[in-house]
Amino acid sequence: MHVAPAAPIPSDAPRPPGDGLPLPEVLARLDRLTDWEKRPRGGMRVGLAPMRDLLARLGAPQSRLRVVHVGGTKGKGSVGALIEAGLLRAGLRTGRYASPHVESITERVCLDGRPVAEAVLARALSRALDAHEAARHDDGPGGDATWFDVLTAAALLVFGEAGLDWAVIEVGLGGRLDSTNAVDGEVAVITNIGLEHTEILGSTRAAIAAEKAGILKAGAALVTTLAPGDEAGAVAAARAAALGCPVLRPVLAPDASIAEENAALAGLVLDRLGGCGVRGPGGTPLGAALLDGAARAVARLPGRLERRTVSTAAGPVPVVLDGAHVPFNLAAVLRDLARAGDLPGPFCALVAMAGDKDAAGFLAVLAGSAGAIVCTEMPERRGHAAEALRRLATGAGIAAEAEASPEAALARAADLAAARGGWLLVTGSLHLVGALRGATKAEAPGRDRCRSP
Incomplete structure (x- = not known):
């Protein structure tokens, strides 16, 4: 559809009172x-x-x-x-x-x-x-x-x-x-x-x-x-x-x-x-x-196969943050992590997913690898309820828990990973990764390009 050009706002025109706001x-x-x-x-x-x-x-x-x-x-x-x-x-x-x-x-x-x-x-x-x-x-x-x-x-x-x-x-x-x-x-x-x-x-x-x-x-x-x-x-x-x-x-x-x-x-x-x-x-x-x-x-971006750690009473637990949200991409993520060979023991997963995503297919991929899953959700985001994800995971044969609060879910999932001597995968949504990234620590000093401090 063609839209007739309107008069542009010149860059040097006087700005309205709201311009310059933080x-x-x-x-x-x-x-x-x-x-x-x-x-x-x-x-x-x-x-x-x-x-x-x-x-x-x-x-x-x-x-x-x-x-x-x-x-x-x-x-x-x-x-x-x-x-x-x-x-x-x-x-x-x-x-x-x-x-x-x-x-x-x-x-x-x-x-x-x-x-x-x-x-x-x-x-x-x-x-x-x-x-x-x-x-x-x-x-x-x-x-x-x-x-x-x-x-x-x-x-x-x-x-x-x-x-x-x-x-x-x-x-x-x-x-x-x-x-x-x-x-x-x-x-x-x-x-x-x-x-x-x-x-x-x-x-x-x-x-x-x-x-x-x-x-x-x-x-x-x-x-x-x-x-x-x-x-x-x-x-x-x-x-x-x-x-x-x-x-x-x-x-x-x-x-x-x-x-x-x-x-x-x-x-x-x-x-x-x-x-x-x-x-x-x-x-x-x-x-x-x-x-x-x-x-x-x-060119590495946050939340894409990003390695970090999270603190628990038993000590630091390795964490991988990845915003995969479709089954074929999760399968590729798990394949690449398995090839890396430097993550100790089994892993637990912390998952939240948007409501329009194939949660059943996604959890079915996890069922072949994850030892346990903690399901959560993101306030103010359209998404699957934590309990609904838990039921899907259980149906796929995975030991699963539900915790609506992402912060509480992270603590619980990290404790489960520590008890198993393993690591934690936070996945299903970049929004979840963003909500919890600040609660984790970088593996080594440094800052990835084009991310907030």
């Missing part, structure tokens, strides 16, 4: 909008008209960006961070937009590998919210903008004004109708396809692939792990063929780890950009070679 106050204003990350999604409004109207009112900042657009079921954040690391290694000014965050909302908007300053995000959010209010006054499409629409518009405004060479934009949900699809990516990535958000995206992998492939635009290239003979891969390939877009697939070993798969996808994106003539300011060619060990280390 980020918590601006977020309180933002939180009055519909946030589908916290609600059941059965009646979710999806569409690009509100987003396009907001961006037009903000001066179309996305039109000043060269974009790599990253979608898929799992691995979007890690692949995006790796692409960002390669672009930065080449000396290119780069922004990255991702969701959800683990501990601070500033993690979602990174400039040159670091979370955006709170004051910068607050100002951009204020302007995006002003555009939303103006659209409501004018009865324009932007009046129906959601929490994610406004945040995405603010991120694009930050990027558009920062003079970036490239922006790496991660899809929020789906692709075709996602707020981020107001950008035109020169490369579109579909990491993989699994069953998720089925009430919105469809009940088959093919239907979900049709939504996710909607980020592919004419003139772009598609980078994906999906094979052409796969039901989802066939849909993505057909979309590419209809648009005349090349499809690039990494060569992966059958037993490739999550990290290897992510690096291969990111490397292929960098190869594509380099082949199209993209160079760093000193003439540095882009390519997979930029993703050496140092670049991969700096």
Whole structure:
């Protein structure tokens, strides 16, 4: 749907009284909008008209960006961070937009590998919210903008004004109708396809692939792990063929780890950009070679196979934090952890899951490995009740307990792991990981890039 451009709000125009407020106050204003990350999604409004109207009112900042657009079921954040690391290694000014965050909302908007300053995000959010209010006054499409629409518009405004060479934009949900699809990516990535958000995206992998492939635009290239003979891969390939877009697939070993798969996808994106003539300011060619060990280390994100410890009366217990929330990704996480060979004894799992996730399938994967599960839930988040998860786990043959409070559940799960001489896996949701990460300790000094302190 085409939305006629509205008069943009000049960056040097007098700011309204609310501009310059600290980020918590601006977020309180933002939180009055519909946030589908916290609600059941059965009646979710999806569409690009509100987003396009907001961006037009903000001066179309996305039109000043060269974009790599990253979608898929799992691995979007890690692949995006790796692409960002390669672009930065080449000396290119780069922004990255991702969701959800683990501990601070500033993690979602990174400039040159670091979370955006709170004051910068607050100002951009204020302007995006002003555009939303103006659209409501004018009865324009932007009046129906959601929490994610406004945040995405603010991120694009930050990027558009920062003079970036490239922006790496991660899809929020789906692709075709996602707020981020107001950008035109020169490369579109579909990491993989699994069953998720089925009430919105469809009940088959093919239907979900049709939504996710909607980020592919004419003139772009598609980078994906999906094979052409796969039901989802066939849909993505057909979309590419209809648009005349090349499809690039990494060569992966059958037993490739999550990290290897992510690096291969990111490397292929960098190869594509380099082949199209993209160079760093000193003439540095882009390519997979930029993703050496140092670049991969700096691209690690919190809550993705992250090693930490938690204190118990019996001593520290090793903890792995991972936001896996679909069965196939959990299976890959467990496979990679088993290969690592440095985690002592059996493990216990602490699990919370959003209501639209395949909890039964997820717990069935855990049933083959976990010694015990503590089920919990997240206040103010749409999700499975702890007791409902416990019943599913018990039905799958796992010893399970329910504790609604995440903090109490962490203490209980850590005690169970300590009693068994093992370790603890916190999984099922990045929101759970974010809620509990502060109660754990890093294994060694240091700070991962683009995370809050």
